[in-house]
Amino acid sequence: MIITFSPSKAANVNETLDIPSDDPDARLTQISIRATVRQSTAGPAIAVQVNALDFGQVDFGRSVDLNLPIRNEGTGPLNISNITSDNVQVTVTPTSLVIQAGQSRTVTVTYKPQPLRERSGGLRITSDDPAQPTIKVPWAASEVVTGKALTVMSSSPANGAVGVALKTEVTVTFSEPVFARKGFIAVDASLFPAPASGDLLSQARAEDGGRKVVFPVELKTATFYRFVLFGATSVSGAELDKTYSLSFTTDVSRPAVGSIAGAVSLSGGTLPRTAVLLFDQKGMQVAQGGAGGDGKYEFSNLAAGQYYVYAQGDLPDGRRASGASARNPVTLAAGQALAGVDVAMRVVDQAAPGANPAAGVSLDLDPARGNQKSASLGGVQPGQQIALAVYAEGVKDLIGYAVGVEYDTAQVSFVGSDAETGEEKNILNTSGGTMLFIKQPPKGNVVSIGGALLSPTSATAPDGGGLLSVLKFVAQEGFSSGAEFRIPRVVFRGLSGRDTVEVNAQASVSTQVSPPPSVGPLTPKAGDGTGTLGVKDEKTRILGGVKPGQQVDVFVVLGQEVSGSNAFQAVLTFDPKKLKVVSGKGAGVFASAIFPGPPQVKDNTVTYAGAFLGSTVTAKGMLAVIAFEALGDFSGETEVVLAGLSIRVSGQSKDFKPGASVVLNSGGAGGGSPSPDFDGDGDVGFNDFFLFAGGFGQKAEGENAKFDLDGDGDVGFGDFFAFAGAFGQKAGKPSAVRRGQATTP
Incomplete structure (x- = not known):
């Protein structure tokens, strides 16, 4: 041929x-x-x-x-x-x-x-x-x-231990070292109820070459705890063979614990490999196991309370079978061995379309409550934890969702995921329903999470937008340039059916902090109120007449009160082409604190931290003063931004992203600072006065920032006198003198 x-x-x-x-x-x-x-x-x-x-x-x-x-x-x-x-x-x-x-x-x-x-x-x-x-x-x-499974060899406290110290360590020893990098350990574990010390995984450390994982915790008095290890991955890639749990109490005697057992079946078909999930009355997963070949399962070491049993499995043809026990919620008495909690699964109908083909998701890297839609984060350093919030948008009658987040495994490591935060509920928890939240260990470069309502109705199925999950990552030791996160598609399940929506939501983190480009004269940012900066004093936001070689003190101010603090850290960004960092010192309640060294400068970021040894203070107001020097060719204007502020309390860090700033310029009132020509027509006239009058008496925030001619944070009489001095002149030739501005006789 x-x-x-x-x-x-x-x-x-x-x-x-x-x-x-x-x-x-x-x-x-x-x-x-x-x-x-x-x-x-x-x-x-x-x-x-x-x-x-x-x-x-x-x-x-x-x-x-x-x-x-x-x-x-x-x-x-x-x-x-x-x-x-x-x-x-x-x-x-x-x-x-x-x-x-x-x-x-x-x-x-x-x-x-x-x-x-x-x-x-x-x-x-x-x-x-x-x-x-x-x-x-x-x-x-x-x-x-992998050729083998990862197993738990021992743990402490001992299962059933009583009188456990309020400050203790939960330790788990594995058959081989678990995979660990700086700031990340490949384990997924929870303590129920949550420890007083906060997030369990963020405190964990690896010992004995990774063979032992230690979780330092602070516990409450007379409380029964259940530790659950959902998954772990070894350095050889072996996965944990089964969910591991242990229970203990800080009380002098152990409460009677019970068990829930039953069987899983599939109507009209052969039972696939099935995962059985146990949730508490708040909808949080507390245990996971598998159904044997006969479909039987059992959960033990359970405290008295209400639980929900759910099962799911994948069929050979790719369809999914799932179901919930008809006895949900299952009420377990103290010491009760409850049997017959069966689950009848059915094949999920993949074909029925839902009401959410136009819904979507967005990613948010801003830790503030609510969806800020902040898809980029700069200044990330190796070992830093990254919180990525996933939000639904435009959903209708939502009863469940499944999301897979792709991430760069060469730059960041997955730490864990939460259905909601202490300040913000999951969208499925906003209408009075009972929500189940399912999280899975990463597979390759994808981590999957999902949520579902039990026995949903039109009254409990929410509409609109809201939080789906917060996923936590940590920048690896070799983090050098940046990393991207991506959700290619999301599955929404509504009362009428299911929709797979192509969304291609993306977010990124990087080491570089780039100040936003300015349009026209810079105006100081008010930020979110958690912290501010001052120049010359703690209230002045603008300093004019800055000369090359001049030293300028920038005050770091905490905008709220935090008691029991023993340390702080401030992160500021600046333009290294215009300014250099000279020195730093404590101020206010931290004036006598210990500082390990001068401010640490990297690229356009300066970090300064101080602490007390063996004592605490109530942190509020001024924390530190960082001195900058205008470089030899300084001209025009520049901005210094309070990008981050952390206060240490009882071993935990309260982290803020204030976003407040101060502006330095080389000119007079119009030399790079807010101009009294508010309408931009080249003249300071009556139209500018009418605009100014609309902002008079208000805070210099948002659109009103341009009226703050004296830089004190308010639109008041000082600004009025500055405006009056420029009235009737061409823009750029005002006669007013700004607060803090150098004058020449």
Whole structure:
């Protein structure tokens, strides 16, 4: 058979030739046809002779090599300057080479799997081929084989322990070291009820080379606790074989604990591999187990209370079966062994459309309550925790959702997820229903969370927008440039059916803090009120007449009262092309605090921290003074921003993002500071006066900031006198003198 190919234009061709026949064993034969069609010009011409690299199954701890042949089909030498991988698991040797015309070379691509990493990616080949300077080659591993499961060898306090100290440590020892990086340990655990010391995972540390994980906690008196380890991943990639739990009490005697048991069934089908989930009366997951081949399950070490039992499993054809016990809520008495809590699952109808095809989600990196839709965060440093909030928008009759968040596993590590915060409820908890929240350990570069209402009605199914989850990540030790988060799609389930919505919501974090571009004269930002800056004193926001070499004191002010504080940290951003940091000192209640060194400067960020040893204070008002110096060519205006403020209380950190700022300028009242020409017509006239009168007597915030001509934070008589001095003049030639401005006789 002769196949003739006559291309009409330059292109990469990847087609299939179908050859039908009457052969009973091969009715259809398919032949792949691949070609690179180029213009007949002199010079190098790269041709990569494989479409993708498939590493197949790979054992953890081992590596697999594949050959990647590259051919030069041109008439001159081909210079490959670099071959890079988008993932640390994949390396290439060599990364640069020269291929003569008409010849081929082979590079070796090595894949060594790591825990909690994605199983696909791409190579980028950069050369001097003018037609194809960059070629991308995708790679994938179909499965990673661990060969064994991770098990718990021991734990403390002992299961059933009484009289546990109020300050103690829950420790878990594993059969092999768990995967850990700076600020991250690959475990998912919870303590019920929550400890007084706050988030359990943020306090955890790894010991004994990672074989032991320690959770420092502060407990309440006469309280029964249940510790649950939902999942963990070892350095070899092994996953925890089953959910592990233990219970203990700070009381002198242990309360009677009970158990819930039953069987799971699937109507009209064979029971798939099934996960059985147990939730408390607040809808928080407290245990997870599997149903055996006979469908039976059991949860033990349970305190008296109300619980909900839920089961789910995936069928071989990709459909999902799920169900809830008809006895929900299950009331468990102290010491009761409750049996017969059965769950009848049914196949979820995937076809019925819902009422949410136009709904969406947004990502928010701003820790303030509510959806700020802040999709970027700068100034992130290695070891810093990142809170990513996911919000629903425009939903109707919502009864459940499922979200998968993709993230850069080479830059950040997943820590955990919460359904809601202490200040903000989950959207499913806003209409009086009972919500279940499900979280799963990461798979590759995706972490999945979901929520559902039990026995939903039109009255309990919410509309509008609200919080779906807050996911916590930590920047890895090698965090250097930035990381992206992405939700490609989300599943919304409403009363009428289910919708899979393509949303492509994205957010990013980076090390660089870029001040927002200014349009016109800079005006100081009021921020959110949690903290402010002052210049010359704690209230003045604008300083004019700044000269090269002049030192300017910037005051850091806490806008609220925090008792029992023993330390603080302030993070300010500034323009290093206009200012440099000279020194720092404590002020107010922290005037006598201990400072480990001078302010720490990195790029456009300065960090300053102080603490008391063995004593606490009530933090409020001025905390510190940081001295800046205007550089030798200083001119125009610049801004210093209070980007972050942290107050330490009882080992916990209260973190704020004030966003307040001060402005320094080299001119007079109009030299880079707010101009009295409010309407921008070039003259200071009656129209400007009418605009000014509308803001008189108000705080200099938002649109009113431009009326604060004396920089004291209020629109008052000082601003009126400054305006009157400029009235009737051309813009840019006011005669008023601003507060704090240097004057010349």
